[in-house]
Amino acid sequence: MDRIDSSLIALRRIIRTTELFGREIRQATGVTPAQFRVLQIISESGFVTAKTISMRMQVSQGTVTSLVDKLVRDGLALRQKSSEDRRQIHILLTDAGRETLVDAPDPLQQRFVRKFRAMEDWEQAMLVANLERVATMLDAEDLDASPVLATGEIRPAGTQ
Amino acid sequence: MDRIDSSLIALRRIIRTTELFGREIRQATGVTPAQFRVLQIISESGFVTAKTISMRMQVSQGTVTSLVDKLVRDGLALRQKSSEDRRQIHILLTDAGRETLVDAPDPLQQRFVRKFRAMEDWEQAMLVANLERVATMLDAEDLDASPVLATGEIRPAGTQ
């Protein structure tokens, strides 16, 4: 088998693993991956507007409304009218929402980090260089991602 | 920024790129990624049963029925009763279906392959080794993938 095939297969395995991980999350937390992402985004900032979520997830506002609806229905999040700008609605976590996050410590990412830490210094350096190279090879545009795996989120380059 | 963050970010970029690529496919071919996968699977063998598709995509038979329904509705595929085993139904491509595949030459994969080919021999070897390592680091189980990017398909190790 040639190297091109090998590399594509490896890449495919990486992608597939993260897809399957979505099902793990659902199992472990009772919340779908998309909803989980929303919980993560809220938790990063304490509270957040629908607009922010929509931009971070690169999804329409209507979609965010429906995702938040479900989180509210399940008692994981709350809506609160902003007092400064009354068009805005702050979305925040309930205790149950926070607990959901705590109970689901991103096993895929941890799996990776654990093994990464066990590597030699030079191996780590090489791995990072190669991963970055692959990312660049695939990228059409200039994107920048947060260091959180399998959340589907991405931020414009330069954002915090 | 430490190496763990760098590596997770690079991984995230890789995954995200393939997600966004799904939208490209839709744009370029007018067919959704899931339907496109079905077309690819049919085309690999000429014709195929629903069961095969279901296994290759790791999806229920009901799902396959509905995906194939849409392809048939849009004139991209045909159903044909098998004459050997009349429980089976062969699914095959129409000319339009074949054309759809031709018109969408998997730009993500090509993008990668083009850049890969331009690399030095030793660089290629190193890249493959590192990708395989990462795949292994993420894998919980023993999986095997076909060398086709962004199709969500996977075969049990050892299959064809």
Place this chain on the structure above:
DNA sequence: TGAATTTGCTTTGACTGTTGAAGTTTTGTC
């Protein structure tokens, strides 16, 4: 100040993907 525009969100209607359960038709086996 007051009308027009913009911004933030929700509602509605529609469609895809997905599953699980139940049903149909064919095969295969004892």
Place this chain on the structure above:
DNA sequence: GACAAAACTTCAACAGTCAAAGCAAATTCA
């Protein structure tokens, strides 16, 4: 020939997603 298994389809139910339309608050500007 009866019974079980296999290959599909149908159905009901969700989740995610979008686009378009609507509403309310804030901002702009004449």
